[in-house]
Amino acid sequence: MSKTNLKVILLGNKTSGKTSIINQYINKEFSFEYTMTIGQDKQVKKIQVENTILTLNIWDTAGQERFADVNKIFMKNSDIIILVYDITNKESFESLNKWYAEIKNHIDINKAIIGVAANKSDLYVDEEVNLDTAKEYCSTINSLLIETSATNYDSINNLFYQLSLEYYNKFIKIIEHDENKQVNDNEESKSFNITEDTSNNKEENNQDKKNNNGNNKKTCC
Ligand SMILES: Nc1nc2c(ncn2[C@@H]2O[C@H](COP(=O)(O)OP(=O)(O)O)[C@@H](O)[C@H]2O)c(=O)[nH]1
Numbered sequence: 001m002s003k004t005n006l007k008v009i010l011l012g013n014k015t016s017g018k019t020s021i022i023n024q025y026i027n028k029e030f031s032f033e034y035t036m037t038i039g040q041d042k043q044v045k046k047i048q049v050e051n052t053i054l055t056l057n058i059w060d061t062a063g064q065e066r067f068a069d070v071n072k073i074f075m076k077n078s079d080i081i082i083l084v085y086d087i088t089n090k091e092s093f094e095s096l097n098k099w100y101a102e103i104k105n106h107i108d109i110n111k112a113i114i115g116v117a118a119n120k121s122d123l124y125v126d127e128e129v130n131l132d133t134a135k136e137y138c139s140t141i142n143s144l145l146i147e148t149s150a151t152n153y154d155s156i157n158n159l160f161y162q163l164s165l166e167y168y169n170k171f172i173k174i175i176e177h178d179e180n181k182q183v184n185d186n187e188e189s190k191s192f193n194i195t196e197d198t199s200n201n202k203e204e205n206n207q208d209k210k211n212n213n214g215n216n217k218k219t220c221c
């Protein structure tokens with residue numbers, strides 16, 4: 001059974017818009033006022049991708065914007081990591097690589113999805129980072145680049161959807177496909193070997209697998 005309860009973390013320089021992105025996604029609210037985030041905060045939201053409901057446990061970062069403060073426990077077991085930069089602030093973009101290095105230090109990046117949010121896209125007249133430059137960088141770290149504006153719900157919804165879909169395609173769809181294939185293969189080999197295979201144990205094992213798969217399907221979809 002695939003994992004559907006996911007840990008999502010947002011990382012990036014102070015004022016890049018992490019708290020605003022989460023606030024827009026959860027509460028459909030945006031404020032131009034900057035309030036420093038205090039303490040670690042988790043918000044939960046469910047999202048449907050194809051026929052699977054994913055539960056996103058979204059963690060904001062507070063007081064951890066300095067690299068040295070980002071601890072292993074915060075990053076541990078992250079499934080989706082969103083690196084946020086502010087398109088009007090070149091420094092926030094240049095810091096992405098340091099954030100990426102921190103992630104690689106603490107977790108196995110092959111087990112997670114990493115996405116980059118090019119935030120504050122509504123302020124494009126003050127843009128300091130060209131989108132092509134950002135795209136080029138994202139291809140080197142193998143991550144999706146998604147333009148966002150925390151002022152706009154649809155763009156934030158799209159951010160979480162795209163990354164959830166990427167997670168689904170990479171870690172859920174393939175596993176479920178393999179599980180189904182295995183059951184079908186077992187069914188086929190059973191019908192071919194029915195005269196040869198007289199072992200009760202084997203038969204029970206096959207039956208167990210069938211039952212388990214039936215249970216999985218019920219809870220999953
Ligand atoms: N115009 C605009 N302002 C934003 C956007 N996202 C965040 N801000 C503003 O940027 C400031 C810092 O945002 P915040 O979410 O607190 O950043 P954090 O430090 O990364 O959590 C606040 O004044 C927000 O109102 C955005 O997409 N567009």
Ligand SMILES: [Mg+2]
Nearest residue numbers: 018019036037
């Ligand atoms: Mg914040």
